[in-house]
Amino acid sequence: MNAKKTFKLAVIPGDGIGSEVIDAGMKVLKQVEVNSQGEIKFESVYFPWGCDYYLENGKMMADDGLDQLKSFDAIYFGAVGYSNVPDHVSLWGLRLNICQNFDQWANIRPVRFYKGIPGKLANRSIEDHDWVLIRENSEGEYAGLGGRNLSGRGLGKEVAIQSALFTEEGCERIIRYAFDLARTRKRKRVTSVTKSNAQQYGMVLWDEVFARVSKDYPDVETNQWLVDAMAAQFILHPEELEVVVASNLIADILSDLGSALTGSLGLAPSANINPERRFPSMFESVHGSAPDIAGQGIANPIGAIGSAAMMLEHLGLKEESNDVMRAIEEATSKGFLTRDVGGTNSTIEVAEAIVENLSKNKVEN
Numbered sequence: 018m019n020a021k022k023t024f025k026l027a028v029i030p031g032d033g034i035g036s037e038v039i040d041a042g043m044k045v046l047k048q049v050e051v052n053s054q055g056e057i058k059f060e061s062v063y064f065p066w067g068c069d070y071y072l073e074n075g076k077m078m079a080d081d082g083l084d085q086l087k088s089f090d091a092i093y094f095g096a097v098g099y100s101n102v103p104d105h106v107s108l109w110g111l112r113l114n115i116c117q118n119f120d121q122w123a124n125i126r127p128v129r130f131y132k133g134i135p136g137k138l139a140n141r142s143i144e145d146h147d148w149v150l151i152r153e154n155s156e157g158e159y160a161g162l163g164g165r166n167l168s169g170r171g172l173g174k175e176v177a178i179q180s181a182l183f184t185e186e187g188c189e190r191i192i193r194y195a196f197d198l199a200r201t202r203k204r205k206r207v208t209s210v211t212k213s214n215a216q217q218y219g220m221v222l223w224d225e226v227f228a229r230v231s232k233d234y235p236d237v238e239t240n241q242w243l244v245d246a247m248a249a250q251f252i253l254h255p256e257e258l259e260v261v262v263a264s265n266l267i268a269d270i271l272s273d274l275g276s277a278l279t280g281s282l283g284l285a286p287s288a289n290i291n292p293e294r295r296f297p298s299m300f301e302s303v304h305g306s307a308p309d310i311a312g313q314g315i316a317n318p319i320g321a322i323g324s325a326a327m328m329l330e331h332l333g334l335k336e337e338s339n340d341v342m343r344a345i346e347e348a349t350s351k352g353f354l355t356r357d358v359g360g361t362n363s364t365i366e367v368a369e370a371i372v373e374n375l376s377k378n379k380v381e382n
């Protein structure tokens with residue numbers, strides 16, 4: 018039978034635990050296909066890009082890599098970075114190369130607490146709560162503007178300049194994205210985070226755009242915070258958060274804090290979206306390649322599987338996405354947990370539990 022919906026997926030496992038968590042996610046996608054009884058098919062093509070590829074070829078991805086990726090419906094990405102290649106080379110050569118050239122300007126990072134996984138907030142459970150970080154993903158502190166010079170003056174005298182880029186257009190599109198998302202959620206609240214007292218140009222522009230855009234959304238409650246205070250708020254009053262929008266660097270840091278609070282960095286999914294759909298969007302866990310646990314089969318696969326669920330939603334498969342999230346929740350509630358969240362299960366055992374829940378859910382439906 019020909020599948021009614023066929024999706025072309027570019028799979029880039031990358032480095033370290035990337036391939037382990039992507040394997041887990043692909044098992045889940047296979048079960049989504051099985052559940053669909055021939056309605057859905059994923060045609061996956063694997064790309065070997067990453068640090069090992071760099072050592073062999075002197076580049077993180079093929080020269081025509083972006084051209085190769087263009088025709089896919091989505092990119093499923095593991096992690097990038099290893100000790101054998103400087104971090105800034107691996108990051109710019111692969112992940113940022115794709116995000117920036119495919120104008121994936123919205124990075125969506127949900128912070129979700131799972132039943133059965135003790136979060137890190139002492140004496141407090143906010144299991145039923147989740148919030149979402151919206152990270153500006155195309156400019157800000159990651160604009161890559163600057164340079165190094167004057168090393169000729171001698172040892173210890175080199176200078177480096179790194180500039181952040183804030184454009185009114187870049188600020189406006191991500192802030193609007195956050196407001197539009199807030200309108201779809203239970204508590205319609207957007208919190209903007211900057212450090213505009215110290216960063217008096219770019220981040221003051223951001224604040225002004227936020228204030229202007231908020232006038233178009235009178236039904237959405239707004240707050241503006243400085244990042245140092247917001248770091249404390251994440252710990253002291255996370256229940257106040259709903260949609261949090263921030264610049265590239267600030268949201269990156271806050272999302273690691275958020276996922277650590279839920280129990281582990283291994284739990285957090287993310288989506289790098291090109292909202293106009295001119296290019297494929299890219300789905301990846303928030304965590305990196307975790308060299309300290311790579312190759313041991315103990316990486317938590319939930320961030321990668323949650324990212325696959327976000328990919329399904331992006332591809333128009335909302336019901337299937339919800340099924341995957343339910344299957345994850347069932348696995349954690351029943352105690353299928355990797356070591357980072359207090360369990361003893363391997364990556365594959367957790368993935369298999371999720372796959373089994375998914376197949377059972379289908380039978381029960």
Ligand code: ATP
Binds near residue numbers: 098282283307
């Ligand atoms: P990056 O800068 O690329 O985001 P990083 O070097 O900051 O990466 P990670 O590679 O994410 O950091 O790892 C940080 C810590 O979190 C490590 O101790 C790692 O073992 C742990 N960790 C990350 N991902 C997972 C996972 N999926 N399962 C279990 N532990 C994880």
